Amino acid sequence: MIKNKIRRKELCNKIMSPREASMFVKDGMTVATSGFTPSGYPKAVPLEIAKRADEGEEIGITLITGASVGDELDGALTRSGVLKRRFPYQTNKYSRNGINDGEIAYQDMHLSHVPQFISYGFFGKIDVAIVEAIAITENGGIVPSTSVGISPQAIRYADKVIVEINTSQSMDLEGVHDIYMTENPPNRKVIPITSPGDRIGTTYIECDPNKIVAIVETDITDKVRPLGPIDGNSKLISQYIMEFFQWEVKNGRLPKNLLPLQSGVGSVANAVLGGLVDSNFNDLTCYTEVIQDSMFDLIDAGKVKVASGTSFTPSEEGLKRLNDNMGHYAKHCVLRPMEISNHPEVARRLGVIAMNTAIEVDIFGHVNSTNIMGSRLMNGIGGSGDFTRNGYLSIFTTVSSAKDGDISSIVPMVSHVDHTEHDIEVIVTERGLADLRGLSPKERARAIIDKCAHPDYKPMLLEYFQAAEKGRYKHQPHMIKEALSWHDRFLETGSMKLK
Numbered sequence: 001m002i003k004n005k006i007r008r009k010e011l012c013n014k015i016m017s018p019r020e021a022s023m024f025v026k027d028g029m030t031v032a033t034s035g036f037t038p039s040g041y042p043k044a045v046p047l048e049i050a051k052r053a054d055e056g057e058e059i060g061i062t063l064i065t066g067a068s069v070g071d072e073l074d075g076a077l078t079r080s081g082v083l084k085r086r087f088p089y090q091t092n093k094y095s096r097n098g099i100n101d102g103e104i105a106y107q108d109m110h111l112s113h114v115p116q117f118i119s120y121g122f123f124g125k126i127d128v129a130i131v132e133a134i135a136i137t138e139n140g141g142i143v144p145s146t147s148v149g150i151s152p153q154a155i156r157y158a159d160k161v162i163v164e165i166n167t168s169q170s171m172d173l174e175g176v177h178d179i180y181m182t183e184n185p186p187n188r189k190v191i192p193i194t195s196p197g198d199r200i201g202t203t204y205i206e207c208d209p210n211k212i213v214a215i216v217e218t219d220i221t222d223k224v225r226p227l228g229p230i231d232g233n234s235k236l237i238s239q240y241i242m243e244f245f246q247w248e249v250k251n252g253r254l255p256k257n258l259l260p261l262q263s264g265v266g267s268v269a270n271a272v273l274g275g276l277v278d279s280n281f282n283d284l285t286c287y288t289e290v291i292q293d294s295m296f297d298l299i300d301a302g303k304v305k306v307a308s309g310t311s312f313t314p315s316e317e318g319l320k321r322l323n324d325n326m327g328h329y330a331k332h333c334v335l336r337p338m339e340i341s342n343h344p345e346v347a348r349r350l351g352v353i354a355m356n357t358a359i360e361v362d363i364f365g366h367v368n369s370t371n372i373m374g375s376r377l378m379n380g381i382g383g384s385g386d387f388t389r390n391g392y393l394s395i396f397t398t399v400s401s402a403k404d405g406d407i408s409s410i411v412p413m414v415s416h417v418d419h420t421e422h423d424i425e426v427i428v429t430e431r432g433l434a435d436l437r438g439l440s441p442k443e444r445a446r447a448i449i450d451k452c453a454h455p456d457y458k459p460m461l462l463e464y465f466q467a468a469e470k471g472r473y474k475h476q477p478h479m480i481k482e483a484l485s486w487h488d489r490f491l492e493t494g495s496m497k498l499k
Contacts, residue, residue: 002015002165002167002215002217003015005134005135005136005165005167006135006136006165006215007135007136007137007138008136008137008138008139008140008209010209011136011140011209011212011215012215014212014213014214014215015215015216015217016214016215016216017216018044018045018047018048018216018218019048019051020214021045021048021162021213021214021215021216022045022046022048022049022052024128024160024162024213024214025045025049025059025061025127025128025130026059026127027057027058027059027060027061028060028061029061029062029127029128030061030062030064030123030124030125030126030127030128031061031062031063031064031126031127031128031129031130032063032064032065032118032126032128032129032130032150032153032154032157032158033046033063033064033065033069033073033129033130033131033154034065034066034130034131034132034144034145034147034148034149034150034151034154035065035066035067035068035069035070035073035132035147035149036065036066036067036068036147036148036149036289036290036310036311036313036338037066037067037068037089037091037147037265037289037290037311037313037382038067038068038069038070038091038222038223038224038225038313039145039146039147039222039224039311039312039313040132040144040145040146040147040148040149040169040222040311041065041069041070041072041073041132041147041222042072042073042130042131042132042162042164043070043072043073043132043164043166043218043220044072044164044216044218044220045130045162045164045214045216046072046073046076046077046130047072047076049061049077049080049082050076050077050079050080050082051080053080053081053082054080059082060081060082060083060084061077061082061083061084061085062084062085062086062087062123063077063083063085063086063087064087064088064114064118064123064126064150064154065087065088065089065149065150066111066114066147066148066149066150066151066310066311066338067088067089067111067149067289067311067338067380067382067383068089068090068091068092068379069090069092070092070222070223071092071094071223072220072223074086074090074092074094074095075092075093075094075095078092078094078095078097078098078104079094083095083098083104084104084105085104085105085106086099086104086105086106087106087107087109087114087117087123088107088108088109088110088111088113088114088380089108089109089111089379089380089381089382090106090379090380091225091379096377096378096379099377100376100377106377108370108377108380108381109380109381110342110381110383110385110386111289111338111342111382111383111386112338112339112342112343112344112383112386114150114338115150115152115153115337115338115339116339118150118153118154118157119153119156119157119184120184125159126154126157126158126159127158127159127160128158128159128160128161128162129151129154129155129157129158129160129161129162130161130162130164131144131151131154131155131161131162131163131164131205132144132145132163132164132166132169133145133163133164133165133166134165134166134169134170134171134173134174135165135171135174136163136165136212136215137204139206140206140207140208140209140212141202141204141205141206141207142155142161142163142204142205142207143173143174143177143203143204143205144173144177144204144205144335145166145169145173146169146173146222146311146312146335147310147311147312147335148177148179148205148310148311148335148336148337148338148341149310149311149337149338150337150338150339151205151337152179152181152205152206152337152339153181153337153339155205155206155207155211156181156206156207158211159211160211160213161207161211161212161213162212162213162214162215162216163212163214163215163216164216164217164218165215165216165217165218166218166219166220167217167218167219168218168219168220168221170323170326172326172327172330173326173330174203175203175330176203176330176333176334176335177203177204177334177335177336178199178200178201178202178203178334178335178336178340179201179202179203179204179205179206179336179337180200180201180202180336180337180340181201181337181339182339182340182343190345191340191343191345191346193340193346193349193350194349194350195285195350196260196285196286196287196306196307196308196334196350197285197305197306197308197334199334201336221319222319224313224314224315224316224318224319225315226315226316227266227267227270227292227293227315227318229267230267230270230271230274231271232430233399233430234267234268234271234272234430235271235275236430237268237271237272237397237399237428237429237430238271238272238274238275239275240428240432240433241272241275241355241395241397241428241433242275242276242279242281243433244426244428244433244435245258245279245281246280248393256281257281257282257283257284257285258281258284258353259285259350259351259352259353259392259393260285260286260287260308260350260351260352260353261273261276261284261285261286261287261288261352261353261355262286262287262288262289262347262352262353262354262355262356262387262391263286263288263290263292263355263356264289264290264355264356264357264382264383264384265289265290265292265313265357265382266357268357268397268398268399269292269355269356269357269397270292270293270294271294272355272397273292273294273295273298274294274297276294276298276303277294277297277298277301277303281303282302282303283303283305284298284303284304284305285304285305285306285307285308286304286306286307286308286309287308287341287346287347287350287352288307288308288309288341288352288387289309289310289311289338289341289342289382289383290309290310290311290312290313291307291309291311291312291313291314291333292313292314292315292318293314293315293317293318293321295307296314296318296321296322296329299328299329299332299333304332305332306332306333306334307332307333307334308333308334308335308336308341309333309334309335309336309341310335310336310337310338310340310341310342311335312333312335338383341383342383342386342387343386344386344389344390347386347387347390347391348390348391351391351392352387352390352391352392353391353392353393353395354384354387354388354390354391354393354394354395355395355396355397356369356384356387356388356394356395356396356397357369357384357396357397357398358396358397358398358409358427359371359372359378359398359409360398360407360408360409360410360411360414360415361396361398361409361410361411361414361424361427361448361452362410362411362412362413362414362483363410363411363412363444363445363448363449363461363464363465364421364441364444364445364448364476365421365424365427365436365441365444365448366413366414366417366419366420366421366424367396367414367417367418367419367424368414368415368416368417368418369381369384369396369418369419370416370418371415371416372415373415373487373490373491374415374416374487375415375416381418384418384419385418385419385423388419388423388424389419389423393425393426394419394423394424394425394426395425395426395427395428396419396424396426396427396428397427397428397429398427398428398429399429399430400429400430400431400452400453400454400457401454401456401457405454405456405497406490406494406495406496406497407490407495407496408453408454408456408457408460408461408486408496409429409454410429410448410449410452410453410454410457410461411461411483411486411487411496412461412464412465412468412478412479412482412483412486413478413480413483413484413486415484415487421436421441421444424436425437427448427451427452428452429452429453429454431451431452431453431454431455432450432451432452433451433452434447434448434450434451434452435447436448440475441475441476442469442474442475442476442477445465446465449461449462449465456497457496457497460497460498464479464482464483465477467479467482468482
């Protein structure tokens with residue numbers, strides 16, 4: 001019963017229906033919610049906001065989340081026309097289409113910047129926070145569910161707070177969270193984390209009980225995304241990375257148990273971590289954003305001592321596994337605010353090994369991870385930049401070609417730049433691994449073409465590079481028109497290959 005989860009008893013007077021709670025959200029408001037890729041997001045209240053619009057009410061809002069959320073939030077609010085402006089990351093097909101069609105104003109942001117934007121006031125006033133929780137403590141503290149994200153900032157800075165108590169979430173989550181917030185400059189202090197398992201805060205988010213205007217009961221489960229099978233290409237990419245780690249250990253640049261691992265979202269990232277299960281590496285630690293299925297495999301194999309993130313992001317099968325064994329996994333995991341999980345200070349101090357996924361990479365090492373053909377947004381940059389710029393090692397993975405070979409993922413010039421050559425140290429495809437450390441631009445180009453390009457495109461890339469080298473300037477030779485023609489050719493003919 002929901003009242004048993006509300007330990008500050010006078011707050012039971014705030015229990016109401018999702019429809020009643022939704023009425024606190026008005027046209028023109030800025031709403032900040034819990035949720036991160038896509039776990040622990042509010043569900044019942046957003047669905048009612050969408051219904052109001054479908055019934056003819058004029059309502060449009062700005063939505064700020066931790067990262068991607070489920071269809072009950074991004075999808076429903078887009079289809080009903082409620083979503084007008086969105087920050088900072090999404091994966092829903094409806095919101096993506098709305099952004100690409102120009103119906104939703106969107107700013108793609110480094111995730112570590114979002115909590116600061118809220119606390120600095122850069123987004124303006126936060127009218128309402130809607131957060132999912134498993135309980136409210138005796139002092140009014142809110143115990144999050146499967147993610148933390150921006151919930152601490154949303155709760156602190158919003159005028160009103162709506163809490164969804166989700167009874168489908170395991171109560172074994174209580175105690176897994178470590179809530180710590182930084183001060184604003186000039187009063188900011190050192191974040192006292194020196195190892196991934198350090199706990200420096202509380203197990204709940206502090207909240208003024210007077211700000212809580214509604215408490216809603218729901219049992220709607222997280223609509224997590226399926227993870228693709230670990231295919232042959234993913235296994236090869238993982239194998240190259242394992243061999244690279246062994247080489248780094250042999251040469252004294254990594255300890256035997258490596259350094260804290262960070263891995264991005266998705267099937268390839270999950271597969272890369274999965275390669276550690278059968279490796280010789282033990283006593284591993286992770287300091288990352290998302291804790292995916294492969295992390296559970298590593299914990300069960302006794303490989304990982306502690307995994308720190310801001311959300312559990314399992315597949316549908318992984319979600320059942322997590323819920324059935326939450327007490328077990330909670331002993332090895334810490335969920336922190338996004339401000340802390342993605343903080344450059346901590347990533348640099350711990351020496352995080354950053355492993356993220358690219359859409360395309362150019363021969364000089366620039367990475368596009370967000371926009372297909374330079375204009376069509378996929379998801380967003382997420383936290384990849386937070387770790388890439390500040391990690392001990394920055395690794396990007398991609399398959400060497402896409403669309404049945406009609407697109408080369410290695411190109412003369414990326415159509416959009418998210419991560420510059422200055423931040424990228426290793427590129428890996430199923431064809432091989434290019435270690436770019438200490439290389440000049442031309443040396444990087446030769447290494448990426450040789451090690452990472454698909455055989456169908458390697459001669460074309462070499463021909464382009466050799467022709468560019470004949471130009472006047474030799475440091476990073478380019479032929480701009482010819483470089484961009486690769487993308488034009490695909491748009492015109494459906495293939496980057498020369499006919």
